[in-house]
Amino acid sequence: MITLIKLAWRNLWRNKRRTLITVASVFVAVFLALLMRSVQRAMYDTALDNAVRLSTGHLQVHREGYWKDKTINKTMTIKDSTREKIAAIENVAVAAPRLESFALVSSGPQTKGAAVVGTDPEIENRLTNLREKVVEGSYLEPGGALVASGVAEYLKLGVGDTIVLLGQGYHGSTAAGAYPIVGVFEYPMKELNNSMIYLALDDAQYLYAAPRRLTSLTLMLDDGDDLEETREEVVATLGEGYETLPWQEMNRELVQFIRSDNVGGIIMLAILYVVVAFGVFGSIVMMTLERRKEFGVMVAVGLRKGKLATIVFFESIFVTFVGVVAGSVGAIPIFAYFSANPIPLTGEAASAYEAFGFPPAILFSLDPGLFLNQASVTAVIALVAAVYPAFVVMNLQAARAMRA
Amino acid sequence: MNVIETKDLKKVYDESAVAVTAVDGVSLSFEKGEFACLVGPSGCGKTTLLNMIGGLDEPTEGTAIVGDVDLSELSSRELVDFRLRNVGFVFQAYNLIPVFTARENVEFIMHMQGMPEKERKRRAEEVLTAVGLGDRLDARPSELSGGQQQRVAVARALAPKPKFIIADEPTANLDSKSTGALLDMMLEMNREEKITFLFSTHDRRVTERARRLVTLEDGKVAKDERR
Ligand SMILES: Nc1ncnc2c1ncn2[C@@H]1O[C@H](COP(=O)(O)OP(=O)(O)O)[C@@H](O)[C@H]1O
Ligand SMILES: [Mg+2]
Numbered sequence: 241m242i243t244l245i246k247l248a249w250r251n252l253w254r255n256k257r258r259t260l261i262t263v264a265s266v267f268v269a270v271f272l273a274l275l276m277r278s279v280q281r282a283m284y285d286t287a288l289d290n291a292v293r294l295s296t297g298h299l300q301v302h303r304e305g306y307w308k309d310k311t312i313n314k315t316m317t318i319k320d321s322t323r324e325k326i327a328a329i330e331n332v333a334v335a336a337p338r339l340e341s342f343a344l345v346s347s348g349p350q351t352k353g354a355a356v357v358g359t360d361p362e363i364e365n366r367l368t369n370l371r372e373k374v375v376e377g378s379y380l381e382p383g384g385a386l387v388a389s390g391v392a393e394y395l396k397l398g399v400g401d402t403i404v405l406l407g408q409g410y411h412g413s414t415a416a417g418a419y420p421i422v423g424v425f426e427y428p429m430k431e432l433n434n435s436m437i438y439l440a441l442d443d444a445q446y447l448y449a450a451p452r453r454l455t456s457l458t459l460m461l462d463d464g465d466d467l468e469e470t471r472e473e474v475v476a477t478l479g480e481g482y483e484t485l486p487w488q489e490m491n492r493e494l495v496q497f498i499r500s501d502n503v504g505g506i507i508m509l510a511i512l513y514v515v516v517a518f519g520v521f522g523s524i525v526m527m528t529l530e531r532r533k534e535f536g537v538m539v540a541v542g543l544r545k546g547k548l549a550t551i552v553f554f555e556s557i558f559v560t561f562v563g564v565v566a567g568s569v570g571a572i573p574i575f576a577y578f579s580a581n582p583i584p585l586t587g588e589a590a591s592a593y594e595a596f597g598f599p600p601a602i603l604f605s606l607d608p609g610l611f612l613n614q615a616s617v618t619a620v621i622a623l624v625a626a627v628y629p630a631f632v633v634m635n636l637q638a639a640r641a642m643r644a
Numbered sequence: 645m646n647v648i649e650t651k652d653l654k655k656v657y658d659e660s661a662v663a664v665t666a667v668d669g670v671s672l673s674f675e676k677g678e679f680a681c682l683v684g685p686s687g688c689g690k691t692t693l694l695n696m697i698g699g700l701d702e703p704t705e706g707t708a709i710v711g712d713v714d715l716s717e718l719s720s721r722e723l724v725d726f727r728l729r730n731v732g733f734v735f736q737a738y739n740l741i742p743v744f745t746a747r748e749n750v751e752f753i754m755h756m757q758g759m760p761e762k763e764r765k766r767r768a769e770e771v772l773t774a775v776g777l778g779d780r781l782d783a784r785p786s787e788l789s790g791g792q793q794q795r796v797a798v799a800r801a802l803a804p805k806p807k808f809i810i811a812d813e814p815t816a817n818l819d820s821k822s823t824g825a826l827l828d829m830m831l832e833m834n835r836e837e838k839i840t841f842l843f844s845t846h847d848r849r850v851t852e853r854a855r856r857l858v859t860l861e862d863g864k865v866a867k868d869e870r871r
Contacts, residue, residue, distance in 0.1 A: 243748075243752070243755050247741065247743065247744070250743035250744070251743055254742065254743055533737075533738040534738055534741070534742070536738075537733075537735060537738055537739055538741065539724070540698075540700055540727065540733055540735070541727065541728070541733050541752075541753055541800075541801075542724055542725070542727045542728025542729070542753060542756055542757075543724075543728075543756060544721070544724050545724070638700055639695045639700045639701040642735060642738070643691075
């Protein structure tokens with residue numbers, strides 16, 4: 241057996257250049273594939289994570305039909321006991337009551353549309369870590385407003401200044417109120433950062449003339465993978481007249497964008513792999529055909545075809561595997577570095593990223609699943625390509641092979 | 645005692661449009677220790693006949709009997725083992741495994757036969773020395789001349805002490821000096837190790853040295869002379 245391994249090993253280096261070119265092509269392909277997928281994946285994960293953590297949570301309870309219209313007239317009331325029951329569901333980490341609506345925010349001559357979120361400051365903090373995002377002043381407290389930095393800059397206001405909110409309240413009433421800015425916060429997603437204002441829940445309910453009413457009960461889960469089961473529990477806890485939506489539905493545009501972008505990525509990957517597969521296969525076919533006479537002699541003198549087939553099978557697989565391992569091992573330190581130090585994007589590229597809710601940087605994912613995926617795709621290519629020489633050997637007729 | 649006996653051996657290649665009768669009813673027997681040469685022009689059926697005797701090719705009709713084994717009764721897997729244990733082969737070219745040294749090439753068959761490492765190492769050295777390559781044990785085939793490569797091939801065929809050796813035009817790619825040297829060596833091995841040699845050539849220089857000359861014409865035995 242050792243002799244057979246020796247034979248396979250030496251055969252590999254018989255045509256050094258060809259072996260190295262094959263290994264290098266697999267290496268480059270695996271490296272590129274990993275690079276592409278790692279960047280894509282990190283981008284998707286970050287965008288989804290931001291959307292869930294900073295905006296929609298994992299699940300939201302609304303009055304039935306609210307999400308379609310998002311009008312203050314479709315707010316709901318929810319019994320405290322029900323709210324407590326939902327908060328007590330095993331997988332529910334946080335259940336934040338919110339009253340969200342639209343308002344015009346002004347200060348002197350400047351006016352801007354804003355998304356006003358009335359929320360319980362402590363619960364909200366547990367959901368979004370909002371307190372940490374404060375860059376100026378202090379955290380949200382009743383009577384005051386916590387304003388996103390994009391809004392503050394636009395209005396040229398700072399902590400201590402007063403904003404005036406003007407909008408439509410519950411059932412056609414007018415919503416108007418003045419609030420001192422207690423703090424300014426910053427969100428990484430431009431869209432949110434240019435529009436958000438937090439008020440205490442009671443203040444918002446008063447502003448919109450909707451006492452005790454909520455637009456949503458926003459839930460953060462301990463384990464996002466058990467979303468569906470938890471959703472069913474929530475639905476069972478609630479009575480009629482509510483809707484309980486998962487984050488995928490509330491971030492539909494983002495999810496759809498990611499889905500189609502991902503398909504694009506997979507197609508690119510497929511093309512890359514087809515090219516490499518042909519390269520690998522081509523060199524294996526050449527290697528096999530060149531050696532037919534040699535195979536013929538070995539079988540003639542008494543080497544069983546099964547053994548010979550095993551040798552050439554492993555020879556072929558080895559080339560691909562070395563490439564895969566080299567590509568993965570080469571990628572890890574580079575990706576790890578850039579994962580810790582993302583490459584920032586500026587200018588148009590940054591705006592394009594931000595427009596879709598992505599952070600303006602090239603991030604790298606180190607998800608082991610990525611590496612495993614590439615490894616298994618190349619393993620399949622290697623196996624398929626290696627079957628060919630084994631097949632040729634098994635069908636070899638020694639006398640004829642030596643004549644050819 | 646006959647080592648090899650063929651009975652009405654016939655081989656027809658009929659895959660192409662025209663069927664070719666390569667060997668046409670050959671009945672021959674070879675005794676132990678014989679040094680016999682098949683001659684005849686290219687295409688007369690030498691290779692086909694040798695392949696059938698060596699268990700490399702199956703006859704269309706007739707049979708080859710080696711010792712007490714009727715080759716037509718063996719499965720293709722049994723034939724591989726038959727060749728491994730009974731026949732030494734020397735071909736015209738591509739004999740050696742290019743990535744193995746001379747010594748490793750000679751050891752290869754003995755290794756597959758399951759001979760212990762020490763014994764096969766000693767035997768490989770012994771035989772390589774006997775064919776005059778004692779100083780090139782660790783050379784790869786590409787580092788040897790054509791004549792030296794064929795000697796390694798003969799050494800490989802010889803080392804496991806097969807029942808007989810089949811050498812199909814072993815000198816076809818050699819110059820006359822190497823041809824003479826290889827033949828001297830084969831004759832000496834035939835004498836020393838009492839191994840039956842069955843070889844073919846269409847080289848008149850070689851035929852003079854054979855002790856038995858079988859002439860083939862169109863797949864038939866035209867002459868069978870001993871001297
Ligand atoms: N696989 C094959 N298919 C068809 N014809 C073949 C095949 N092998 C050999 N032949 C034919 O059989 C005849 C004998 O060939 P061969 O045994 O190689 O003769 P030699 O070794 O004396 O040159 C030739 O006519 C050759 O063309
Ligand atoms: Mg021939």
